[in-house]
Amino acid sequence: MTVIEFNDVTKTYGRRTVLDKMNFSIRQGVLTGIIGRNGVGKSTLMKIAVGHIQATSGDVRVFSVNPFNSLKVSANSILVDDAMSFSDKLTLKDILQEAGRFYPNWDGPLAQRLFDYFGFHSNARQVDLSKGKKSTFNAIIGLASHCPVTIFDEPTTGMDTVARKDFYRALLKDYIAHPRTILVSSHHLEEVEDLLEDILLIHNKTALFHGPATDLQEMFVNLIGKEEKISTFIADREIISSQINGSYSEILVKNTFTSDEKSHLHTQGIQLVPVSADDAYVALTTGKKGGIDHVFNGTTAD
Amino acid sequence: MLNMDGSKPIYVQIAEWIETEIIDGTLSPDDKVYSQYQLAELFTINPATAGKGLTLLLEAEVVYKRRGLGMFVASDARDKLFAKRKEETLRRLIRELLNEAALLGVDDSHLLSMIEAERARIKGE
Amino acid sequence: MYLTEPRLTNIVKKQFLHKLNAYTGVFNSLIVMQLIGIFFGYGAGSGGSSNGGTLTIDYRLSTGDGPVILTLLWAFSMGILVTTLAYRNDAFSFISNRLSHNISSILFLLFASAIAGTLAPLAGSIIKFISLFQSNPFFTEASGLVSSPTDFSIGVMTSILYTVLFASLGYVVGSFVQRSKFVLPLLIAAIFVFPLLQLNMGGLDFIAKIVAFFGSETSLLLFLMKIVVTVSIFFAISIRVTTKTEVRK
Numbered sequence: 001m002t003v004i005e006f007n008d009v010t011k012t013y014g015r016r017t018v019l020d021k022m023n024f025s026i027r028q029g030v031l032t033g034i035i036g037r038n039g040v041g042k043s044t045l046m047k048i049a050v051g052h053i054q055a056t057s058g059d060v061r062v063f064s065v066n067p068f069n070s071l072k073v074s075a076n077s078i079l080v081d082d083a084m085s086f087s088d089k090l091t092l093k094d095i096l097q098e099a100g101r102f103y104p105n106w107d108g109p110l111a112q113r114l115f116d117y118f119g120f121h122s123n124a125r126q127v128d129l130s131k132g133k134k135s136t137f138n139a140i141i142g143l144a145s146h147c148p149v150t151i152f153d154e155p156t157t158g159m160d161t162v163a164r165k166d167f168y169r170a171l172l173k174d175y176i177a178h179p180r181t182i183l184v185s186s187h188h189l190e191e192v193e194d195l196l197e198d199i200l201l202i203h204n205k206t207a208l209f210h211g212p213a214t215d216l217q218e219m220f221v222n223l224i225g226k227e228e229k230i231s232t233f234i235a236d237r238e239i240i241s242s243q244i245n246g247s248y249s250e251i252l253v254k255n256t257f258t259s260d261e262k263s264h265l266h267t268q269g270i271q272l273v274p275v276s277a278d279d280a281y282v283a284l285t286t287g288k289k290g291g292i293d294h295v296f297n298g299t300t301a302d
Numbered sequence: 303m304l305n306m307d308g309s310k311p312i313y314v315q316i317a318e319w320i321e322t323e324i325i326d327g328t329l330s331p332d333d334k335v336y337s338q339y340q341l342a343e344l345f346t347i348n349p350a351t352a353g354k355g356l357t358l359l360l361e362a363e364v365v366y367k368r369r370g371l372g373m374f375v376a377s378d379a380r381d382k383l384f385a386k387r388k389e390e391t392l393r394r395l396i397r398e399l400l401n402e403a404a405l406l407g408v409d410d411s412h413l414l415s416m417i418e419a420e421r422a423r424i425k426g427e
Numbered sequence: 428m429y430l431t432e433p434r435l436t437n438i439v440k441k442q443f444l445h446k447l448n449a450y451t452g453v454f455n456s457l458i459v460m461q462l463i464g465i466f467f468g469y470g471a472g473s474g475g476s477s478n479g480g481t482l483t484i485d486y487r488l489s490t491g492d493g494p495v496i497l498t499l500l501w502a503f504s505m506g507i508l509v510t511t512l513a514y515r516n517d518a519f520s521f522i523s524n525r526l527s528h529n530i531s532s533i534l535f536l537l538f539a540s541a542i543a544g545t546l547a548p549l550a551g552s553i554i555k556f557i558s559l560f561q562s563n564p565f566f567t568e569a570s571g572l573v574s575s576p577t578d579f580s581i582g583v584m585t586s587i588l589y590t591v592l593f594a595s596l597g598y599v600v601g602s603f604v605q606r607s608k609f610v611l612p613l614l615i616a617a618i619f620v621f622p623l624l625q626l627n628m629g630g631l632d633f634i635a636k637i638v639a640f641f642g643s644e645t646s647l648l649l650f651l652m653k654i655v656v657t658v659s660i661f662f663a664i665s666i667r668v669t670t671k672t673e674v675r676k
Contacts, residue, residue, distance in 0.1 A: 031348055052519060053673040063430060069524045069670070075433040083675035085516050087449035098445055102521040104431045148430060169346055176339050176349060194312055197350040214311050214351065269401045274310055 001028045002061075003149060003181045004049055009058035011044050018044045020205035021058065026183070026198075031175055033192050033213070034185040035281060036202035042185040043081065045202070046151050049183070050079040062149065073149075075104070080142035081153035086126045092137060093122035096144075103145040107178075111144035114170065118163070131158030139167055143174050151183045156191070168195055190278040199277070203285045217277040219284070221255040224248065225270030233265065240283040252283055312347055316355030321364065324379050325387075331380075335365050335373040362386070435530075438522055442531035443538075449517065450535060453505050457543050460501040461550045464494030494550035495586055498543050499593045506536060506597020510605050510669070519674045529666045536594045544587030548579065581647060588654040592641070595661040602665035605672055 004026040011019040018041040026032055034042045047053045048060055051067035051074060060067060067073040086095045096115065100106040118136050129137060139155050152171075156164040172195055175182060186192045193199075199216050201209040209216055220240065223230055227249040240252040252275065257265070265272060275283070320336070323329045336344070341352035356373055359365045364382055365373040376382070403413050508514070509532045518528045603610045644650040 030350075047673075047675065051524070052675045054671065069526070071433045071435060071438060071522070071524045071527060072430070074519075074524055075431045075438070075522045079675075081675070083516060084520050085513070086520055087517050089449050089451045094448065098448070098521065101445070102441055105429075172346055172348075173343065176342060194345075194347045194351070197348045212350070213348070214313055214354065217311055266397065 002026065003028045003063065004183075005059075005061040006045075006048075007059040007061075009048065009055045009060055011041070011048065011053070012056045017205055019048075019055075022202075022206055024200055024207045024210050026181060026200075028181055029179045030197050031182045031184070031195060032198040032200055033189070033196040034183055034200050034202065035189050036185075036187065037285060038187055040202045041205060042187075042202060043153050046079055046081070046153050046183065046185065049149070050074070050077045050151060052079065076147055077149035077151065078103070078142055078145045078147040079151045079153065080138045080155055082157065084138045084141075088125050088127045091123045091125060092120055095126065095141070099141050099145060103147065105146035107144045107146055110174070111140055114140045114143065118166075132160060132163060133158075135159050136163055136167065143170060146178050146180065149181045149183075153185050154187075155184065156186075164191070168192065171195065189281050190276065193277045201281065201284065208284060213277055216280050216284075217275065218255055220252055220275045220280045221257070222273040222275055223251045223253060223265070223270055224273055225265075225268065229268050230270055233261075233268075233270070240286075252279070312345075313351050313354035313358065316341060316345070316347075316352055317358040320355070320359060321383050324364065324375055325383050329375050331375050331377040333375045334371075335359075335375060337372055433522065435527055438527045439530045439534070442518065442521075442523065442527055443534045445521065446531055446535045447538075450509070450514075450539075453508070453539055454542070456505075457498070457501055457539070457546070460497045461494045461543075461546060464497035464547075465550050465553055467493045467497075492551065493554065495547045495589075498547040498586070498590055502540055502543060502590045502593040503597040503600075505539060506594040506599075507601035507604070508597075509536065510598060510601030510665070512605065512674075515605075515672070516675050525670050525672060526666065529662075529669060533598070533662050533665075536598060537591060540590040540594045541587055544590035545583050547586045547590070548582045552579075584647065585650070588651065589641075591658055592654055595658040595665075599661040599665045602669050606668045 002025045006022050006024050009019055009022045010017065022041075022045065034045065036042050044053070048055050049062055049067060051062075051070055054068045062070075062073045063076060065072060067077075086098075090098065092115070096108075096111050099111070100108050118133075118140070120133075120137060126134060126137060135155060135157050136159060139152065142150055142152055142155070156167055159167065168191075171182070171184070184192055184195070189199075193213055196213045198211060199209065199213045200207055201216070209219075223233065226247055227244065230249050230251055234251055234253060237253045237256075240254070242252070243250040257272070262272060320329070329335065335356070338349045338353040338356055341347070341355070342349040345352070356365070360367060360373065362382065364376055364379045366376050367373055399413070403409075408416070514532075515528060518531075600614065604614070641650065641653060644653060
């Protein structure tokens with residue numbers, strides 16, 4: 001069942017287009033990573049999904065309704081981001097209590113255990129917390145609300161390494177215990193890739209890739225071997241990056257080899273080395289490039 | 303444990319980790335294999351990815367499924383894995399060995415004598 | 428998947444209770460304003476003496492208007508305050524849409540106005556009470572709580588209604604300001620330019636008419652109706668102009 005659906009969604013601020021005819025749909029219960037470089041519209045997409053802002057054009061459906069001004073979407077979703085703020089008249093303890101009054105699936109005991117684990121003080125105020133602590137506190141609310149659609153926008157901003165690891169582990173454990181649709185955005189793919197089932201990769205204002213994280217990884221492969229042997233295989237292929245170490249070359253190409261071709265490569269002493277999802281992401285978003293070596297080769301040749 | 307920084311897809315690493323558990327006898331025939339959720343918790347990975355690893359083993363008939371109960375180690379799992387590793391891992395190593403030998407101009411009889419010498423050294427240790 | 432089907436009334440109720448907890452700063456500023464009102468109200472009294480041959484009358488007029496005027500100012504600024512982005516962002520950290528946020532904010536304004544409107548005449552009475560002790564009075568207060576409870580309760584009623592009126596005026600102004608950043612400079616310009624330009628064309632007359640529309644009404648029931656209709660229009664306009672506002676941008 002589809003929970004979130006974007007059809008030709010465009011969002012503009014004045015003359016600046018942030019999302020351009022974006023299309024995708026998120027299935028129920030899938031933990032999806034919204035990945036993209038800084039400023040590609042990840043946050044905009046998330047704010048539209050929970051109804052905080054409105055699409056300029058196109059059709060947005062969450063639980064089959066337009067999220068903007070929908071009380072149903074608001075009650076069944078939560079967006080944890082930098083802009084999540086609470087009255088400075090409320091203590092952290094008050095805020096947890098208020099969250100419990102609002103969200104029907106609120107897990108009070110979990111919230112309290114996380115609150116204690118991360119060493120928060122009941123009488124502190126959200127505005128007085130450090131950046132990392134504020135992120136952690138907001139994340140606790142996001143986890144404990146158990147909303148059918150739970151969205152985290154760069155949730156670990158400012159957190160130290162230990163807190164980041166703890167948060168992602170908590171997220172995974174809670175997701176396993178209470179399966180629900182979760183979106184997590186990050187520009188550090190390597191930090192979240194193992195957690196994700198699907199990746200929605202945003203680039204140039206649109207969805208460049210949407211599918212299983214492992215599929216993204218397997219889109220590319222590194223060929224390592226003698227340069228003269230490799231060159232015969234890659235003559236008509238798009239080279240994403242290449243690196244030359246002595247007589248050996250390391251060439252990143254699209255993984256479109258048939259099994260026959262693969263065994264042929266093996267016999268020629270050329271290794272096919274899988275790339276990390278992060279490398280694939282970089283390859284996909286930087287497009288065709290000769291790598292840093294070509295920058296230098298280019299200047300001497302011209 | 304898994305080689306998390308490696309570039310091998312994580313579900314392949316999961317499958318290989320379970321294979322090793324079977325080969326070294328930690329898991330015996332008809333033992334219950336970890337569920338995808340147990341694996342997910344164990345390695346902090348998405349349950350769907352862990353499920354993919356199990357599917358690889360299921361397709362290779364290293365494990366079998368009992369409806370509602372989970373996955374179990376096939377009776378001939380070890381034999382299959384031995385055959386598979388012989389076919390894949392050992393062959394790859396031999397190919398690398400031959401490539402290196404050709405590069406250095408080491409002929410077959412020389413190579414064989416080197417293997418014998420190495421075996422003797424291991425026994426002596 | 429279990430989905431919640433929220434009812435507007437239920438969410439509004441939760442938000443109203445939330446605002447009672449979260450907007451306590453509003454009440455602190457009310458107390459400060461009324462104390463200032465008492466202070467100035469007491470100082471602002473006028474006195475004099477008339478001499479009729481053998482009889483000399485010393486009189487002192489004390490007014491209880493200071494707290495009321497400051498309460499109205501407070502109500503106006505509170506109306507603006509609750510429409511600001513910070514307050515709306517806070518609301519959308521929990522379950523909300525624009526309508527529920529508006530309704531619960533309006534309910535909060537009515538509640539706060541009721542308290543402030545009741546306290547204002549009481550603060551006025553304090554001024555008179557202090558005056559009473561300082562002089563040796565022959566005549567004391569008019570329409571006080573003790574001397575004339577009916578008049579006093581009408582006074583409270585009127586005070587509440589005026590407070591609500593000013594709060595709703597602040598709310599509608601705040602809503603327009605939130606709608607567009609050009610509204611604020613226009614509004615300030617209008618306040619200064621409008622009376623100047625229209626001085627000869629009845630501009631001040633227009634304002635005087637508005638004041639008279641409420642101030643000269645002698646029937647409490649009609650006054651009540653005038654306020655209710657005006658306030659409803661203000662709130663309806665506010666809800667209308669903020670229905671598309673974006674939050675947590």
